[in-house]
Amino acid sequence: MFWRNMLLFNSHVDVTVTFLLLLFLSLFGIGSSSAAPFYIDTYCPKNASYNSNVTFETNLKVLLATLVSNVSMSGFYYTFMGLGTTSVANGQFLCRGDASAATCQDCIATAAKEITRLCPNKTESIIWYDECTLYFTNHYFSRTGIEPRAMLSDDRNISASDLDSFNRTLFSLLNDLAEEAANSQSAKKFATGQSRFDGSSPQRTVYALAECAPTETSTQCEECLKNAISTLPSCCGGKQGARALLAHCDVRYELFLFYNTSGTSDPYKSKQLSWSERYKIIEGITQGISYLHEHSRLKVIHRDLKPSNVLLDSNMNPKISDFGMARIVAIDQYQGRTNRIVGTYGYMSPEYAMHGQFSEKSDVFSFGVIVLEIISAKRNSRSAFPDHDDLLSYAWEQWMDEAPLNIFDQSIKAEFCDHSEVVKCIQIGLLCVQEKPDDRPKMAQVISYLNSSITELPLPKKPINSRQSGIVQKIAVGESSSGSTPSINEMSVY
Known part of the structure; x- marks a missing residue:
């Protein structure tokens, strides 16, 4: 339905039928x-x-x-x-x-x-x-008010003999989580926790979470959460589980573990992946983009390839996601052009950022950035490389110094990976981010490269001046009418 809505409201979409993309999604498993x-x-x-x-x-x-x-x-x-x-x-x-x-x-x-x-x-x-x-x-909802709200509770009650101990433990836990979520230093104002309570029955554990919209200030978040907590006694007093959901925050508790306990931010997990897992991800992304470009009646240009639009299942199989900016073109159409520059800073090809020209080679550029990020476990940003403009310029310098492995994630022990395979992927990444689109390989060629030895690959040329490209991309994103904003480049595990 979303793609149908985009066809209705985006005059730049190049095809009037919607079932084709839906077919792509189902066939590819996206x-x-x-x-x-x-x-x-x-x-x-x-x-x-x-x-x-x-x-x-x-x-x-x-x-x-x-x-x-x-x-x-x-x-x-x-x-x-x-x-x-x-x-x-x-x-x-x-x-x-x-x-x-x-x-x-x-x-x-x-x-x-x-x-x-x-x-x-x-x-x-x-x-x-x-x-x-x-x-x-068409107006606004109070950031801290208790109306409107939704309440939901478990039908089962805490035993009368355990109720006092349970209430003391529960509300102490919820108030602690409200403060923790409000003062979170991460991008999310979210906290979970557990606490044991005593009673006549065997000792038990209560689990809880508290969450606010990230745009709330610490004061607003804590006030919102504590107001939500205050609604629980009248609605759900003595129940084994309940939740209070407001417009900008919510709290919940249960006597069972209902939230994800990993406690580790995504793919931070990316830095813990072995080289074989990373290589498998690179291969999977290659196959996915190649399908969109080469193996359908109409070619799909994604236009916003980045790690956060790559979903990983529990077996580390990648799926391409978020086709909100994609364009469908005829299979024999080489490129298109738009006056609306949409995408994410750090992943847009120079010809797209500067001239609005998009093609399969603009997706290839984005793919090359992703490959280098997977290898290095670092973002393509200047902040990650104080002495260089970004990851691309650093990777190029190390390549020219004949020390490409310097960009390899140091958390992976060298003896646990195939160095030639790593170098080959670095070379592929650099081939994909070359300045001129014609110099970049097609995804079908990338598949071939992954199955070839290093000596059979062409030598890459220097990427576009990273400082110049970065300024242009930042301006393009900032002036875009799409509402797109730079996003966190992390792969997502689902």
């Missing part, structure tokens, strides 16, 4: 096999309806499509469409902090579809799932 989101409740106010506000309805449709297309590892996005007091549509989604990117994507796509079905002709609504919350409004 997407998630996760269970359907668990629906909790909706807020559909009776006094917030519209009958003939065509402008607001149009803004709302574009808003929901934009929310769906901006799911990333941050698990949060806020934007608005339109101007004025009655026609503007503000919207936001927040995925649970321990949800995978695939789970988040599924939940937001479902929420965007269901919210207008369950709450038709409304100027504001909220839909809550176990995995995410999504809302829209």
